[in-house]
Amino acid sequence: MKMSDYNIEIPIKDNRMIVFNSLSGAILKLPSDAYTTDNDMLIRHKFVVPKSVNEIDLYKYRYLAAIYATLSWHITIAPTMRCNFNCPYCFEGNNKGGRIMNKGVINSVKTFLKSKSDKPIAITWFGGEPFLGWKAISDISEFLLSENIKFHATAITNGSICTDEILKNIDIYKIKRLQITLDGNQEQHDSKRKFKTGKPSFNLLIENIHKFLSYTNIKISVRVNIDKSNSDSFPELRKYLHSEFKEFFANGRVLISPNPVKNRTDFSGCSDCLSIDEFYNFEQKNIPSLKYLPSHRGPCSLRCRSSIGIGSDGLIFKCLEHFGDSSKAIGSILNSTIDLQKEAKYAIGVLPFDVEECMSCKLLPVCGGGCAIDLSKCIDKKYKPSCVINYSLLKKQILNYYSIDE
Numbered sequence: 001m002k003m004s005d006y007n008i009e010i011p012i013k014d015n016r017m018i019v020f021n022s023l024s025g026a027i028l029k030l031p032s033d034a035y036t037t038d039n040d041m042l043i044r045h046k047f048v049v050p051k052s053v054n055e056i057d058l059y060k061y062r063y064l065a066a067i068y069a070t071l072s073w074h075i076t077i078a079p080t081m082r083c084n085f086n087c088p089y090c091f092e093g094n095n096k097g098g099r100i101m102n103k104g105v106i107n108s109v110k111t112f113l114k115s116k117s118d119k120p121i122a123i124t125w126f127g128g129e130p131f132l133g134w135k136a137i138s139d140i141s142e143f144l145l146s147e148n149i150k151f152h153a154t155a156i157t158n159g160s161i162c163t164d165e166i167l168k169n170i171d172i173y174k175i176k177r178l179q180i181t182l183d184g185n186q187e188q189h190d191s192k193r194k195f196k197t198g199k200p201s202f203n204l205l206i207e208n209i210h211k212f213l214s215y216t217n218i219k220i221s222v223r224v225n226i227d228k229s230n231s232d233s234f235p236e237l238r239k240y241l242h243s244e245f246k247e248f249f250a251n252g253r254v255l256i257s258p259n260p261v262k263n264r265t266d267f268s269g270c271s272d273c274l275s276i277d278e279f280y281n282f283e284q285k286n287i288p289s290l291k292y293l294p295s296h297r298g299p300c301s302l303r304c305r306s307s308i309g310i311g312s313d314g315l316i317f318k319c320l321e322h323f324g325d326s327s328k329a330i331g332s333i334l335n336s337t338i339d340l341q342k343e344a345k346y347a348i349g350v351l352p353f354d355v356e357e358c359m360s361c362k363l364l365p366v367c368g369g370g371c372a373i374d375l376s377k378c379i380d381k382k383y384k385p386s387c388v389i390n391y392s393l394l395k396k397q398i399l400n401y402y403s404i405d406e
């Protein structure tokens with residue numbers, strides 16, 4: 001028998017230790033002298049494994065299986081790439097614009113969705129601002145309902161468009177959740193998330209959130225993009241939202257989800273990004289009840305067959321960050337073409353198993369090698385992988401989970 005390659009040992013006081021296995025997710029507190037290869041408990045929970053076991057193969061098998069699995073479809077559809085906002089950090093940059101999805105593309109989307117109706121379909125309405133293309137959303141949703149196709153939807157919207165027509169149909173079209181971004185308190189939000197006309201948006205979004213909650217059954221996830229410029233004012237925003245939407249926080253229809261602005265490889269606009277450790281400290285300071293252990297991570301949408309993005313012009317994308325950039329498309333639903341070579345390159349071109357640092361990393365099963373686009377830039381050793389976790393962070397998470405002071 002041998003100790004698992006994925007055991008992470010953390011000594012604590014009184015000659016005890018915590019051991020976490022990143023492959024199985026098992027965690028155990030035990031006396032340090034019981035950490036031996038003949039301990040039955042450790043064997044049962046796979047902290048100790050037979051010498052013949054190749055653990056990296058186990059993770060690789062699960063990872064590759066997830067790439068090819070199609071138990072359900074996750075389809076992101078942009079009815080338009082147009083947006084009425086002008087956020088300085090928008091990754092869509094010059095790709096914002098173009099037309100609202102036309103009749104020909106809408107018909108192809110219907111045919112495409114029907115061809116996937118053997119499995120449940122989860123749709124994400126995306127953009128640009130998806131509700132600028134409400135007619136396309138309505139047309140496609142009516143079709144899915146009339147064909148009895150099993151689906152549900154969410155929408156990533158800037159929250160500025162809330163017409164009577166939308167309020168009347170949002171539940172009928174099975175849109176269960178909206179993600180709306182508020183980038184800090186009113187002053188900070190309005191300095192970043194303005195209309196193209198320069199008009200501020202904070203007050204209108206609050207008003208619209210009230211309408212969505214009052215006239216529909218939808219849940220709202222308020223996303224707050226956190227960086228150094230607004231992390232200090234997060235408590236003020238949270239307090240304000242909790243008083244404004246008190247009953248909806250209580251019944252679970254509103255939640256706040258702070259998200260770090262990611263410092264991605266080659267991303268020049270991020271001098272204010274928080275490191276992963278800094279973001280964890282931010283979470284602990286602001287949401288002390290939040291205790292979690294890292295969980296198993298598989299491949300992202302770029303790699304998975306079950307994840308498909310459709311642009312307003314019918315192009316097929318694999319990553320939200322590619323929307324609107326035709327050079328990144330893998331095909332088109334208009335003529336049912338897929339560039340298999342390109343799809344394969346995204347899916348398996350550079351796997352974490354091809355990168356030395358990841359192969360020797362005990363955190364691989366709970367990291368998955370980070371963003372697949374970033375990982376593909378590591379292969380010639382020009383860049384380091386964009387790790388989503390590190391040992392000091394894992395240690396903090398585990399000690400915090402057990403409420404043990406460092």
Ligand code: SF4
Nearest residue numbers: 358361364367385387
């Ligand atoms: S990206 Fe970093 S943390 Fe993740 S597996 Fe690779 S080396 Fe480990």
Ligand code: SF4
Nearest residue numbers: 300302319371372373
């Ligand atoms: S992790 Fe990276 S490659 Fe994967 S979907 Fe997100 S941005 Fe795209």
